[in-house]
């Protein structure tokens with residue numbers, strides 16, 4: 001289906017009309033929501049994340065922030081390489097595809113870029129996964145059962161067998177809703193590519209490093225037996 005795009009001056013919005021309504025710029029402005037007392041703000045992996053709750057909306061608004069060394073002198077500007085190459089449009093398009101594939105990810109609501117000459121800034125709005133608790137948070141309180149670790153492995157296989165490569169799979173980007181259904185967040189820089197054991201192993205190793213790091217830093221309930229449950233379930237379903 002064709003997704004509408006609305007442009008005004010240097011701002012362009014890609015959006016789902018049934019969710020977003022009229023494509024107004026102010027809907028991407030955290031202060032617009034905070035002033036109405038329908039928003040809360042948290043510190044995400046890289047920057048501020050705004051949760052918007054009113055009678056029509058359960059949205060999560062994220063501004064794209066740079067990471068690493070570059071962030072010291074350039075917090076949120078990216079090099080312009082065309083509309084479809086922007087961080088927000090790419091993530092929106094990927095999420096839309098994953099939703100079509102019935103994979104458990106947030107439903108994309110709207111993506112925006114604001115272009116100024118050779119650079120742009122970007123924002124993304126998704127439907128909130130209500131009651132989402134990250135794997136990191138859950139493991140701080142208690143361990144998960146072998147069945148739950150297998151379930152995580154099986155869910156990751158569903159992504160991997162479609163060639164979906166997450167660019168930053170860690171224990172914060174795996175979340176569980178109120179029914180303990182798992183979802184993956186944060187598809188910035190994610191891609192769909194040919195299924196290949198090399199990148200899949202790298203994605204899993206990244207998750208393992210994240211869990212091991214949290215074990216040292218926050219004493220989460222995690223051990224290598226848990227990991228073996230995940231890995232065995234993952235590999236059993238995936239035919240390389």
Ligand SMILES: Nc1ncnc2c1ncn2[C@@H]1O[C@H](COP(=O)(O)OP(=O)(O)O)[C@@H](O)[C@H]1O
Nearest residue numbers: 044045046047049060106126127128129132186
């Ligand atoms: N659709 C969503 N539903 C619920 N929580 C979300 C959603 N999107 C983001 N979040 C919350 O915001 C945090 C940061 O978002 P994320 O997409 O991981 O970006 P980043 O890590 O780059 O800041 C997540 O760890 C999660 O707590």
Ligand SMILES: [Mg+2]
Nearest residue numbers: 045172173186
């Ligand atoms: Mg994240």
